[in-house]
Amino acid sequence: MAKLQSLTGKTSLVGVMGWPVAHSLSPAMHNAAFAEAGLDWAYVPLPVRPDDVEQALKGLAALNFVGTNVTVPHKQAVMRYMDELSQAARITGAVNTIHLQDGKFYGYNTDAIGFLNSLKEANCDPKGLRAAVLGAGGAARAVVFALARAGADSVIVLNRTAERGAFLVDDLAAAFPGSHLTFAALTLESLAVLDEKIDLVINSTSVGMYPHVDASPWPADVPMPARVIFCDLVYNPLETVFLARARAAGAATIDGLGMLVHQGAYAFEKWTGQPAPIEVMRQACLTNLKGGDKEISD
Ligand code: ATR
Numbered sequence: 001m002a003k004l005q006s007l008t009g010k011t012s013l014v015g016v017m018g019w020p021v022a023h024s025l026s027p028a029m030h031n032a033a034f035a036e037a038g039l040d041w042a043y044v045p046l047p048v049r050p051d052d053v054e055q056a057l058k059g060l061a062a063l064n065f066v067g068t069n070v071t072v073p074h075k076q077a078v079m080r081y082m083d084e085l086s087q088a089a090r091i092t093g094a095v096n097t098i099h100l101q102d103g104k105f106y107g108y109n110t111d112a113i114g115f116l117n118s119l120k121e122a123n124c125d126p127k128g129l130r131a132a133v134l135g136a137g138g139a140a141r142a143v144v145f146a147l148a149r150a151g152a153d154s155v156i157v158l159n160r161t162a163e164r165g166a167f168l169v170d171d172l173a174a175a176f177p178g179s180h181l182t183f184a185a186l187t188l189e190s191l192a193v194l195d196e197k198i199d200l201v202i203n204s205t206s207v208g209m210y211p212h213v214d215a216s217p218w219p220a221d222v223p224m225p226a227r228v229i230f231c232d233l234v235y236n237p238l239e240t241v242f243l244a245r246a247r248a249a250g251a252a253t254i255d256g257l258g259m260l261v262h263q264g265a266y267a268f269e270k271w272t273g274q275p276a277p278i279e280v281m282r283q284a285c286l287t288n289l290k291g292g293d294k295e296i297s298d
Pocket residue numbers: 134135136137138139140159160161162164186204205206207217
């Protein structure tokens with residue numbers, strides 16, 4: 001794990017605001033990046049109770065923080081305090097990165113660009129592809145936004161709770177009137193008939209995440225077509241049952257580490273104005289994922 005070289009009177013501060021934040025990989029990832037870039041910056045965990053969000057934001061401004069990442073459960077709650085929101089933050093309804101400039105709060109959602117950059121890194125261009133997104137939570141919202149922005153041919157959202165999936169699709173369809181966004185319940189039957197209609201499947205549910213590592217959102221008795229690319233946003237474990245089965249079926253796979261690293265890299269670049277040392281950030285995450293603590297979150 002990266003160690004802070006030193007803190008000085010000029011150290012610039014950023015952090016991650018969440019409740020809890022103890023298992024976040026972001027401090028290790030960003031501090032490794034600052035050390036690599038030779039920046040006198042430090043990234044600290046900021047455990048903030050849900051009732052204290054407004055006070056915490058005021059505190060960050062008063063303490064001259066450059067910015068902060070925002071994680072569960074504050075991604076929506078911080079929005080009302082932003083002076084400006086990026087298009088991604090506005091449309092996905094969530095802020096995961098704040099940049100403080102001249103006393104103003106700028107809110108971004110770097111999950112969408114992080115997801116697209118992780119596809120790009122795996123040589124997957126979603127333009128013109130037919131995608132299926134499993135899940136309808138915050139992560140799924142960022143993914144559907146990213147796919148629609150990148151010109152996917154169509155996106156079908158499959159979710160366990162029907163209303164939530166329909167709501168996501170209605171919301172995003174209003175923002176992207178030309179896109180083909182549809183919804184179906186996440187059932188064995190709806191997955192079984194996807195076969196010839198999709199090129200890319202993204203698991204945006206939390207199914208398969210530690211400690212429930214034997215679970216998969218794709219039932220074992222539904223074949224996984226070898227020509228389809230299967231992508232999992234879960235990165236703990238890196239090889240989920242979903243991806244292991246897809247690989248065994250001969251399909252290409254993309255794991256969740258890329259999105260974690262690239263959402264962080266984009267935040268790093270917003271704050272510092274410098275290119276992010278992607279490989280160092282990836283290694284810092286890998287080291288922590290392989291370490292003893294299995295309870296890890298973004
Ligand atoms: P995040 O912000 O990380 O996306 P979330 O908003 O809690 O987290 O969303 C979790 C997603 O995983 C949801 O789509 C959830 O489905 P529901 O909307 O039906 O709750 C999905 N999910 C979680 N556990 C699941 C399970 N056991 N089977 C199917 N879907 C599940």
